[in-house]
Structures are given as C-alpha cells and as structure tokens.
Amino acid sequence: MRLWGKPKFWDHYDVASGPHKSLFNFRRVWLLAVVVMSVVSLLPLIFITVVNYRATKRGFESEIRLRTTRLVSNIRRSVAFFLEERRSAIEFISRLHGREELNNPARLAFILENLKKSFGGFVDLGVVDAQGNQSSYVGPYALQGKNYADQDWFQQVFQKGKYVSEVYLGYRRVPHLVIAVKHPDGNGDFYVLRATLDTERFNHMVTGAESTETGDAFLINHQGELQTPSRTFGTLLKKIPLPVPEYSSHTETFDFVTPDRTPLMIGYAYIQDSPFILLMVKDKNRLMKEWNWTRLELIGFLVFSVTVILLVILGTATYLVEQVYLADQRRVAMLHKVEYANKLASIGRLAAGVAHEINNPLAIINEKAGLIKDLFTYRSEYRADPRLIGLVDAILHSVERCAAITRRLLRFARHMEVSIQTVQLEEVVREVLGFVAKEAEYRSIEVRVEVEGEIPPFETDRGKLQQIFLNIINNAFAAVSDGGRLVITLKREKENTVSVSFADNGRGIPPEDLKRVFEPFFTTRAGQGGTGLGLSITYGLVQELGGTIQVRSTVGQGTCFTVSLPLKYEKRKREIDADTIGG
C-alpha cells in the first residue's frame, strides 16, 4: 500500500452497482470507519484529560492556598508572641515594682536597660498616672510631664487594662507602637506603665519571615493602613488598595483581582489583642508557574495522543478499505473472466452443433455433385456440354469452402481427448517455426527464440501446443510488415508454470479490439480470408491445457501474446463444464 497519496478506492465509481450501492461505496465505508473509530477512541481520551486537567488544577490551587495559610499562621504566631511577650514583661514589672520605685528615674532607667538587654525592641519606658500625666520617663526623648489624658490609647488602657497601639507617629514624628498596662495601686487609684517598641524590629519580623520572592507580607490596621512597609503597596501608614478582610479567628485566604487584572491570592489573620491584621499577598500567576508547566504537559500529551490516534485510524481505515476494495476488484475481474469463458464455451458448443448438423447434408451435396461429375466423366452422353461440368465444379468448390468453415468451427469446440506426452518446449517452438520458415524467409521476417532459465520437459498435448503456437505465429506474421520482427521468449515463470511470449513489432491492436480478440468470429481481416476463429480456438486450446493466454498491445508498436502453461498437466473435467454452462 502506498503510505501517502490518494488510495485507489477513492475515485472508484461502480456503474453496475444496483440496490446494494452503499455496500460498495468505499469512500462512505472509509468515512464511517474513521468517524466511528475517532469518536470511540478520542471522546474518552478528551474526557479523561479534561477531568484530569481540572483535578490537577484544583490540587495545585489548594496546595498553594495551604502553603500560604501555613505561612500566615506562622507569622501571626510570631507577631502575636512578640507582642504578648513584651506585654507580659511590662505587666510583670508593674506587678514586681511599686509605684514609688517606678517613679524613681534611676530605677526606671535600670529596668529599661535590663528590658533592652533581655528582650530587645524597647525604646523607652514611662509611668503615667490616672490623670494622664507622665510622671516618670526614661528614653531618648524629652517626654517627662507630658499629658496623655485626651489620647485614645489612654482611654483604651483605662477601660481594658492593657493596650497595644497601632503604629503611629505621635509627638516624636517617628513611627512607633506602644504597649501599655494599667496597674491598681491598692488605694483605688491606678497608674499605667507604658513602653515604646522599636518598629524596626517589628517590621523585620513580618517582612523577613517571607523569604520567598512570591509574596509580600505586612501588617495593616482595621482601617487598611499599612503598619509595616510593604514591597508592593509602599510605605508606612499608607492606605492599601485592597479591601480590609472580615474578621475571622482563623487564618483565611481569598482571591482578589487588581484593576490591572493581576490575580492575587491573599492570606490574612487577625492578631489577637492587637489592632493588627497580618496580610500576605501573592501573585497567583507566579504561584501557578509550576502549574503552567504541568498544564503544558497535559495539553501536549493530549495533542500528541490525538495526532497519533488519528494517524493510526486513518492509516488502518485506508489500508483495510483498500484491501476490501482490491478483493472486490479481484472478485469482479474473476466474475468477468468466468462470464467470458462461459460465453466462449457456449458459443463453441453452438458452433459445434451447427457445424455437425451442417456437415451431414453437406456430405450428401458433396457426394451428389461428385456423382454428377462422375457421370459427366464416365458417361459420354453427358459430356457434350462443358458448361455443366463447370457448374458442378463450382458446387464442389463451395462445398469444400463450407467444409473448411465447419471443420474450423468443430476444431474450436472439439471433443477430442487430449493426448498427453512429455515435450521439450523449445523443441515444439522450433518445430512450429519450421512450418513458417518459408514465409519468414520470403518476407524477410526476423524470428528470434530466446530461452530464459532452464525449462524442464513437461507433460502436455503436443498437437494442441503446436496448434496454439502456430495460430499465434500466423497472427503475428499477418500483423507485421515485410522485414518485421518476432521475438519468442521462453521463461520459467514460477515454480509450476512456464510461459512463452510472442512479441511482434507489427501494427498493434487498438484497445477496443483488444477486449474482443478471443471472441469467435471477431476479425479485422474479414476481406482477406480471416474467419475470426483462430484466436478463439487458441484460447480454447490453452484452457484445455490448463494454461492462460494474455495479450498486450500498443498501436503502432506491436503486440505480445503470452501463453502460460502448467508444468503439471491436470485433466480438465469437460462434463462439469458442460453442466455449469447448461448445455
């Protein structure tokens, strides 16, 4: 089968197809096979791939969500712990030391020094009385005696007992946050121990925790203002362009698309006992980078599989339909051959019957006319008129012509037994050439015999073989002009067959005549003594010997008859033949 190009069945059009036309419409069969096979094999593949695609995508998303959640939780714990630790430390100090002791600046400085050393992150420390006056202060700024009574943080600590402030600039115009603890001093009064924390350390804790490049972690207050600097959203106290997430006691994530269409995954957590919300913003496109590769693999696999499957289906369908088509062609050819052989056989039978029936009255005419001639010859009284004897001769001549025709017809459908003997093929050919040697010489026709390979002696009917060869050679001689050429090639064709081909360089046979050359009475030499029986007789004889005869011809270049004969002769069952023909 050709791998590429249009298959043979594609342009097939069966003129003879009747009610079962669709059965023999090969293109439709092919299309049906391709469509059915494609649907059956591709549909499940595409379905499975889509399911797999979506499952994998969901898996990826949930994994990055989980990772974000975990990271946010970790940072939240650290931040919460950081604040809690420092708040506890201050509370501990307020419980341990009395008000008088804390109002002693030297003592307070000593405590701040120790806090700095033990915890780090402390900037200053102050004691504020119930009226909001800072009664004692140690730290880098001059805040002694400042009143905080009207400030929010003081109100809050007054109500709740403890307070962690948002990051704010305050009097010092430096970002800081405040941790304050209210402590009762026994006689119904209270004081507040207040510490300022280093936002530097605080910032570092939040931003430094997110070591990967994929995210941006920062704190905001409940108004959405930045409490630590953000890589994406800028500096401190700026309002971020994101919604402030709803309160939740757990770490949560949500998706958000920015106005410039960047999909974000945001993880957040409210930090307990503080005004802070921890936010971690990640660019989803960058997170899904790994997914993109997997997706490419999945789609690539699908495209590759579909291509391979389609190619295989196309190839298989084409091959199979081509085989069916070729088998069908062989069947049709065989049918035509059998029909043709049957036609020839029945014509032969008819011819034989006619010839035989005519032969008897012909014999009588022959004898009667012969007798009349005899009477003229032997009896003097009839000899007077020379015209009469001329007439009788004419009758006898016509009888002879009729007899020649019936004899040929009978030869065509002869019932003689085949007489089998061992023959040398080349010898038979040479023998037959002997019959025509004179004509060949006279017309200077070149006759060449070529033997290819070794041809063993084989059993066949010598007489019939001679007849076959003689007929073909006579035909060739009739076709070539004087000085022409005839090449006879003997060849061992297969294990069990030999072939003899007769190639002449005569005028050739037109294609429309080529189909009919073996039909009885078909002749192109009607006016020149051709009866149209020669080749049909030859055809019958070759069949009787169990062989085949083929003819190829090109007009103007010549004709080649090839007779193939079996090396093993098998007797043909004429009776069975007769039955099938119905004669």
Place this chain on the structure above:
Amino acid sequence: MRILLVDDEAELVSTLTERLSFRGIEADWVTTAEEALEMAEKGSYDVAVLDIKIPRISGLTLKKLLEERHPKMKFIFLTGHGSEEDFRIGSAEAGEDYYLIKPVNLDLLIEKLKEITGAKA
C-alpha cells in the same frame, strides 16, 4: 477389393457406392449395424467404412463386433466431428485406424483404401 459402407444417411452411402463403382471399386452399403453384420456374413469384405455415429450402436462397437467375426477386415471411420487434420491415424479407442472427416474427399478415401489393403487396385 470389396468394401462395405455403413452410414445411417442412405443418400450419402448410396451415392458413394455408385461413385466408387465408377472407379472400379466394388462396394455395398447398409444403413444399420444389424444389416452390416448380416451383409458381412454373406460377402467377404476387405474393408468396412463406418460412420462413427450410427443409430443405437457406435461405429467403434460395430467395428469390434465385425472384427470378432472377420479378423482380417480393415476399417476406416467417417466422422462428422472434425479434427485439425483431414484424417488422422490412431486414437485411444480405435487403435491404428483411419479417420476421415465428412464431407469426404473421394480421392483421399480411395487412396487410403488402397493403402490399407496393400495397394491392390
């Protein structure tokens, strides 16, 4: 030389007999196998010319019957079925006999008759 002609076509054999007599060959004719056997009993014939197809019995069978009774008798067959040659010698069933195709060429018949009987005219 005496000839017996056997053929179911009376017109054919009678004419043939007459023509042979013109040429000095003595011949009798019959149209059935029974008559042929009867005639063969009466006269001594050198050659029997038999049609291959005679009613009820084939020429070959008749030949066998005649041969049994008259071992010296020679045979020539006439046949309506042609072969590639005008005559042929020998076949599986008939042995070394002559076959002539109808319509018969009289000169050829006489030639063969002479040949078969050893050229005594």
